[in-house]
Amino acid sequence: MAARPDPMRFQNVAIPATATPSAPERTQHQEWDELADRVAAPPFLRPGWIEAWCRAYAKAAPTVLEVRRGGELAGVLPVIRRRRATAGPTNSHTPLFGPLAADEEVAAELAGRAVAELGGALVLEPVDPAHPATAAFADALLESGRLTLAESLRKAPYVAVEGSFDDYLKELSKNHRKQVARRRRRLEEAGHVTVEIQTSPHGLASALEDFVQLESSGWKRGSGTAIASRRANRDFYTEVARWAAERGSLRLSFLALDGRPIAAELGLEEGGVLYALKGGFDPAYSGFGPGQLLTHESLSRCFAAGLESYEFLGRDEGYKLAWTSATRERVRLRAFPRTLGGRVSRQAHGRLRPLWLRLRRA
Template sequence: MAGHDRNASEGRPPSLLARRPRLPESVEVHSSPDPIRRDWDELAERTGAAPFLQAGWIEAWHGAFGWGPLTVLAVRREGRVAGVLPVQARRGALTSPTDWQTPLFGPVVEDRDAAEQLARGLLARTGRRADLWFLPPDRPGVVECAAAAGLAGFGRIVRTITRAPYVPVEGPFEQYMGSLDRKFRKEIGRLRRRLEERGEARVVYEDGTERLDELLADGFRLEGSGWKERAGTAIRSDPAVEDFYRAIARWAVERGWLRLAFLRLDGRAIAFDFCLEHAGVFYVLKGGFETEERRLAPGTLLTRDGIERAFELGLSSYELLGQADDYKRSWTSHTRERLRFQAFPGTPAGFAEYAAWRYGRPLVKRIAASGSSSSPSP
């Protein structure tokens, strides 16, 4: 986005002359996805929208985690839907239906004109704040929202919230492996040999058309093995999270996108990845391994096989998603930036919200960080 420093947040306060834009005539407002689901799905197929922007993902997420009514803004041209933006409302704020289970968010649009119409429609319905997470900087959405906010005199804050690692699938797999750290490559080879000495090792990719519940139970057991379960962050630790991933699995099976990856040793699953494969892109949403086999690093071996498979199939990328953790950086230096966009009207509530988000919350975080860094070690 023009003027956006990707290493820091960008902020501009509301204007005293701010005027909430009118809802464009081309923008429809739906109180649920039901009336527009078919149009949404057809638009997503035409535009090649990622799974996380589609009605099935949004409905599953909102059913598990939503805390306000789900509203769908839609742009219609000559009887055909050209843009869709879902938001949820609570106490005057319009927010994206997202949390840290969400890899990506944004409008599904045919072109930037539709994104501009949706941005104006969003601001027209904003009370104290509009708040959209996980927007990509290189797709329609954040640029149009920022421009609409500027024209209306709304305050805005745009900042990077994560950088998600990915492996671009380019050239031969051997060339890719040769680009990795030599010590890391040797360690992978040693681990594979140790695994094969233990028994028959093979990786299987299940599409969920058979034994789905059984496969998910086995996979979720591995995903929660060890520290995740103890910390309460495993899928099985929260019924809402488990319900969400089961709903996503059923939805993805219907579309042929589900990939449940297992590394098996003599038939026993010792590593698992919950993945989607769509439009030449492989997404790894969740994963885990048998902690009793940690010395074999089965999660690392499963990732290695998954990347090799992406090269063999001629996919365009292998998306590790989430944060740029150290173990992911072993595989790639490439990341995809995800932004958070907030807009604040020129009202007393809008000014207060802007000040709180722009100055108050960062200050609290700095104080907390300072306090933790100066505390004695236990």
């Protein structure tokens, strides 16, 4: 098997000719992280996440478009050139993607550079249609003459952390509250219940093994969606966990009964937000609702820590909607050149509304 490319050996980095080179001791990786800090970006737009994804899934090194202001990195968009289109380094394991930009003007310039440097079709997903940078990027694509489409992919549930945890619980259905309390009481009657959170690199390998076993049990193993079902998936989440542990954002939580883990949640805490990436439980204990109980504990910690939100990620499935009715839309952005081939491609993907109309709905 051929070795995968080094994902951080970026190709065709587009930098304005008038830009001042950054200080040699500051790597692109460091500048990228500093930009993400300045704009409070989610972890999925940081170089560590992109690096882990490319190592696990990419067949070619990414191209990274840059915009600089006075020598300082102000905008980044990593993409991968494919046969039919240029796309972001994303797949079903990516909760969110999009241009990382200091402001809307920079996002628009990134779009201009994408048109000038890449050509052909561009596909970015899953993007946040409500984010100003996404709107500015899409507007700039339209102004450049591109044909743009937006396709709704999913609605990701989240809980806004406002007020007290008790007040939040009172807004949930009475049946749901009673079920959680009853399951917790029954589990405590069965043995000693604890919640443990792995945050550091020390002991992480063992904790990850426990997590993968729980995440891959039950229906996931048979469906092929489990982390353990593919080597690339295991490599990706292992590297993401190590990266997050090194920077202090890992929240790998376990619900244990008499010291035995029966449910787990892989989370990342960044910028006052807890992102729940993956979870699972031991089906032998399904009657206790261990996954539900661990979600309750995670939400409780979010309120206690004064975070801004708890992000379920993924789709608006019933077990998530039991905790909230709020969702965030995620869309696929397509942009085609205004050529015969581009028009044909646009037609092939359906008669969807222009992106800017969707972005302006709110």
